[in-house]
Amino acid sequence: MEFLAPMAAFLSLPLFLAGFAWYAVRARRCGSGQSLMGPFEEIWDPIAYKTNIEIQIEAERSPEAPAPSDPPDGRLNIRR
Numbered sequence: 001m002e003f004l005a006p007m008a009a010f011l012s013l014p015l016f017l018a019g020f021a022w023y024a025v026r027a028r029r030c031g032s033g034q035s036l037m038g039p040f041e042e043i044w045d046p047i048a049y050k051t052n053i054e055i056q057i058e059a060e061r062s063p064e065a066p067a068p069s070d071p072p073d074g075r076l077n078i079r080r
Contacts, residue, residue, distance in 0.1 A: 042049040
């Protein structure tokens with residue numbers, strides 16, 4: 001009976017790692033930027049957390065419209 005607890009702990013490790021792998025795949029596919037450590041980061045380093053939120057907001061913004069003087073294909077015509 002004393003063998004059962006260590007065996008259960010040993011067998012639960014692959015399930016635990018598989019759960020993290022599933023979360024990583026899901027986060028990349030759905031574009032979820034919120035990490036599992038987000039709440040802890042907010043507690044211990046609020047400035048870094050706020051900076052990450054600003055980076056997320058900036059990444060989600062749509063690109064600006066081109067200026068009227070920009071070429072239609074987006075490249076500059078520079079002759080050498």
